[in-house]
Amino acid sequence: MTGAKKRREALLTIGYYAGRIVTGVGLLMLAPVAVALLYGEWNTVVDFLLGLGVALTAGYGLVHLCYAAPRRLTWIHGMVAASFSWLICMVVGALPYYLSGHWGSYLDAMFDVMSGFTTTGMVLVQDLDHLPNGVNMWRHLLTYVGGQGMVVLALTFLIREMAGAYTMYVGEGKDEKLLPNVRHTAQAIWFVSIVYLVVGTLLQWIAGLLIGMPVDRAFFHGMWVFMGAWSTGGFTPQSANILYYHSFLYELVGVFVFIIGSFNFALHWAVWTGNRKEIFRNIEVVSFFVTATLLFALVALGLAKTGLYATPLLMLRKGWYQLISAHTTTGFSTIYARQFAKDWTPLALAGIIFAQLIGGSASSTAGGYKGMRVGIIAKALVEEVRRLVAPPSAVLVTKFHHIRDIVLEDRHVRSAALIIILYTITWLFATAVGSYYGYPFLDSAFEAASVTGNVGLSIGITAPSMPNLLKVVYILVMWVGRLEFMSVFAIAGFLVWEVRGR
Amino acid sequence: MRERPQPLDNWRGHVLGILIESGYVGVLLGAAALIAWAVNLP
Numbered sequence: 268m269t270g271a272k273k274r275r276e277a278l279l280t281i282g283y284y285a286g287r288i289v290t291g292v293g294l295l296m297l298a299p300v301a302v303a304l305l306y307g308e309w310n311t312v313v314d315f316l317l318g319l320g321v322a323l324t325a326g327y328g329l330v331h332l333c334y335a336a337p338r339r340l341t342w343i344h345g346m347v348a349a350s351f352s353w354l355i356c357m358v359v360g361a362l363p364y365y366l367s368g369h370w371g372s373y374l375d376a377m378f379d380v381m382s383g384f385t386t387t388g389m390v391l392v393q394d395l396d397h398l399p400n401g402v403n404m405w406r407h408l409l410t411y412v413g414g415q416g417m418v419v420l421a422l423t424f425l426i427r428e429m430a431g432a433y434t435m436y437v438g439e440g441k442d443e444k445l446l447p448n449v450r451h452t453a454q455a456i457w458f459v460s461i462v463y464l465v466v467g468t469l470l471q472w473i474a475g476l477l478i479g480m481p482v483d484r485a486f487f488h489g490m491w492v493f494m495g496a497w498s499t500g501g502f503t504p505q506s507a508n509i510l511y512y513h514s515f516l517y518e519l520v521g522v523f524v525f526i527i528g529s530f531n532f533a534l535h536w537a538v539w540t541g542n543r544k545e546i547f548r549n550i551e552v553v554s555f556f557v558t559a560t561l562l563f564a565l566v567a568l569g570l571a572k573t574g575l576y577a578t579p580l581l582m583l584r585k586g587w588y589q590l591i592s593a594h595t596t597t598g599f600s601t602i603y604a605r606q607f608a609k610d611w612t613p614l615a616l617a618g619i620i621f622a623q624l625i626g627g628s629a630s631s632t633a634g635g636y637k638g639m640r641v642g643i644i645a646k647a648l649v650e651e652v653r654r655l656v657a658p659p660s661a662v663l664v665t666k667f668h669h670i671r672d673i674v675l676e677d678r679h680v681r682s683a684a685l686i687i688i689l690y691t692i693t694w695l696f697a698t699a700v701g702s703y704y705g706y707p708f709l710d711s712a713f714e715a716a717s718v719t720g721n722v723g724l725s726i727g728i729t730a731p732s733m734p735n736l737l738k739v740v741y742i743l744v745m746w747v748g749r750l751e752f753m754s755v756f757a758i759a760g761f762l763v764w765e766v767r768g769r
Numbered sequence: 770m771r772e773r774p775q776p777l778d779n780w781r782g783h784v785l786g787i788l789i790e791s792g793y794v795g796v797l798l799g800a801a802a803l804i805a806w807a808v809n810l811p
Contacts, residue, residue, distance in 0.1 A: 462783060526794045539786035540779070546793050560800050564808075571808040579805035587801045 274765055279336035281348045281761075284435060286329025288352035288421045289359060293322025296363065298408055302487075303401025311401035314366035322359045345434020346757035349418050350750050353439075356417060357381050357742075360409060367402050369393055371731045374738055381742045383409035384417070385749035386632055388501020388598035388723020389741070391731050395506040400487060403504045407491040413749075414498025414528070414632030415460050416441060422453040439750065443630040445536040459535045460497065467493035467524045474517045492517075496524035498632045501598025501723030509599045515584065521599060522591060529555075529595035529627030531639075537670055550646075550667045551628040551638035558625055558641065559594050562618045566590050569615030586615070589724070594622035596633040598723020607726045608710060616713060623716040623724065624694060634721030634748050636690055640683035642667060647680040689752050693744055694719040700740045701728060718744045 296319040303311035340348065357380045364376035375391040382389045383406055392398065398406075412420055418439040422432055433449045436442075445452045468490040475485030488504055495502040505511035509518055534552065537545040546552055566586050576582040585602060592599045607616060626635015650665040657663060665675040673679075694715050701711030706728050714728040718741045729741070747755050 463787075466787065522798075523791055523794050526797065527790045530790065535786070535790070538789055539783050541782060543785070543789055546789055552793065556797060556800075559797060560804070563801050564804050567804050567808040577809070579802060579809050582805040582809060583798075583802060587798075587805065591797075591801075 276337055277344055277761075278765075279333040280338070280340060280344050281351060282329045282333035283336040283338075284340065284345075284348040284421075285352040285355060286326050286331075286333060288326075288348075288417050289322060289329065289355050290326030291421045292356045292360060292412070292417055293319055293326050295408055295412060296322065296405070299363070299401040299405040302404040303399060306400045308399040308401050311363075311367065311399040314363040315401060315405070317366060318359070318363040321362055325355065325359055340432065340434045342434050343757050343761055345432075346437070346754035347761045349435045349439045350746075350754040350758050352417065353384060353746060353750065356384065357746075360384070360405075363402065363405060364392075367399065369395075369398055369402065374735060375731055378738050378742055379406070380409060381745050382723070383500065383502065384413035385721045385745040386410055386414045386498045386500040386596070386634065386723075387718060387721045387745050387749075388495065389718065389725060389729045389745075390502070391729065391738070393731060395504075398504070403487070403491060406502050407494040407500075407504075410498045410500030410502050411460075411464075411494035414500060415456055419453045419456050422450055423457050437754075439754070441532075441630045443531070443533045445533055455536055456532050459532060459539065463497055463524070463527070464490075464493060467497060467520070470520045471517070471524075474514060474520050475512075477516060478512060478514045492521060493524060496521045496597060496599065497528040499525055499528050499595050499597040499627060499634075499721075500632075501592075503599065507603075508601070510601045510603070518584065518588060518601060522588065525595045525597040525599065526591065529597070529631055529633040531628040531630045531669075533630055533670055534628065542670075545670065548668045550642040550669050554638035554642035554645070555594070555627070558622070558638070559591060562594065562622050562625075563587055563590050565621075566615045566618035569612040569618060572612055572614075573610065575610055590618060590622055593619045593717075593720075593722055593724055594625065594627070596623065596626045596635050596720050596722045598717070600724055604725045604727045607713065607724075608707075613709060616709060619724065620713055620716045623713075623720040623722045624690065626720045626722075634719075636687050636720075639669065640687055643675065643679050643683040644687065646675055650675065686751065690719060690748070693747060697740060697744045700737055704734050704737055715744070719748050721745060721748050 296315045300312055300315045303315065357377050360380040361373060361376035364370050364379060365373050369392050370376040370379065371393060378391050416439045418435045422436065436449050445455045471489035471493050472486050475489050476482065480488065491504050503509060509521060531551055534545060534549050563586070567582060570576055570582065570586050576585050588601050624635055625641055626637055627633025629637040629639040646665050646667050650663060653663055666672045667675055697715035697718060698712045701715055702708050710726045710728060713726040717724050
């Protein structure tokens with residue numbers, strides 16, 4: 268086969284699968300149409316029907332244009348298809364936002380779509396408190412689907428061909444097979460998420476009713492807040508975020524949902540299918556427990572100096588809530604954004620920044636370094652110290668537990684260290700761009716950690732008035748952080764291959 | 770042979786799974802409450 272023919276076939280294959288994924292995301296617009304019809308929001312219905320038309324035209328158009336493509340994905344093609352489809356979905360998904368008139372520019376609308384898909388939770392929407400219910404449904408559905416993954420969605424419902432499908436699944440930042448077949452794995456992920464959707468919405472609905480919300484409003488708020496929590500996204504229907512509800516019960520239900528939402532889907536599956544002890548032994552659960560406890564001690568010490576939260580309950584409700592929201596990369600908050608800058612000490616902010624960077628579990632809805640990698644690096648450190656004190660002839664074997672006992676090898680450590688280094692460089696880069704535009708260094712570092720780890724807590728930088736270039740940088744950083752670098756590097760490698768022909 | 774997913778209709782197992790995962794969050798919350806109490810000691 269000639270080089271030109273190979274390149275053409277590669278483009279067709281990528282286009283075909285990206286088209287399938289865009290079609291799937293487009294069909295999701297039927298949900299906001301239904302909600303808008305229920306509330307008689309006719310303008311919103313028209314906006315979403317237009318969006319649906321564009322999404323289906325783009326999706327089906329790509330599928331038909333590329334129908335002759337070979338249906339076998341190589342590693343690079345699968346990864347490029349996954350990361351490329353996220354970009355198209357961002358452009359297409361932003362159309363109803365823009366048409367609603369609540370976003371100042373198309374860039375702002377795309378920012379919010381990427382923030383939703385990557386489960387970050389930063390917003391540039393204007394007048395959020397008066398957003399139509401249909402648009403709110405779309406915002407939260409985006410973040411719920413983004414948490415599970417758009418490829419996972421397409422693999423469950425739209426893509427039958429299996430040859431190489433696993434490469435797209437990995438390209439989306441997940442790399443664990445819950446079941447031997449990748450399609451069954453995708454179905455299992457949706458099964459766990461939908462069971463929790465029912466349970467979590469019910470609990471959040473009851474909590475809403477108890478604070479006096481009308482039945483329908485309590486239901487939709489309950490479902491949307493659940494979606495924001497489960498996907499560790501951080502979107503809520505009100506600009507005051509969770510503070511709006513002024514309810515300890517509402518906050519508590521949310522905490523349970525977003526901590527459980529930050530668990531690895533392999534862990535959920537193990538516990539649900541009989542391996543009950545896994546929750547005590549899993550390296551990510553242990554790692555999360557240790558880092559969350561240590562970082563809360565840091566935050567608590569930082570806050571104790573200010574005397575801001577005088578009782579242990581207040582300290583938990585404000586300090587621990589923001590810390591855990593940051594650590595699970597959710598981004599729900601029960602304080603105003605500027606309170607971080609005005610009331611919290613640098614020590615407490617450092618605790619939140621570290622938590623945002625570490626993040627939740629691998630193969631979950633969360634972002635950041637991930638507990639698995641932090642755990643592996645910690646184990647490697649301990650092994651190095653043991654090696655120093657052990658006799659030269661000693662053979663040291665270190666194991667970590669994730670579903671089964673795994674012997675720690677150099678390749679695990681190298682891979683974990685590489686990703687952590689890449690995350691850190693990305694965070695430093697985003698911090699530098701924020702500082703370049705004149706924001707204080709600590710504020711820039713906080714906001715950069717939030718976008719890098721797909722968290723969504725804001726110290727006040729993210730606003731419609733921020734520089735456009737900074738918005739673009741944050742969009743790219745959210746995308747890179749969510750897809751965990753490799754599939755984005757695959758796009759770069761693919762483009763070089765296309766241009767140079769090798 | 771065609772592989773099959775594990776049964777999804779084991780409701781008792783799933784409820785137990787949700788309770789175990791919630792229990793973990795309770796333990797984490799307890800550890801945080803201890804720290805919050807310790808730093809607020811007079």
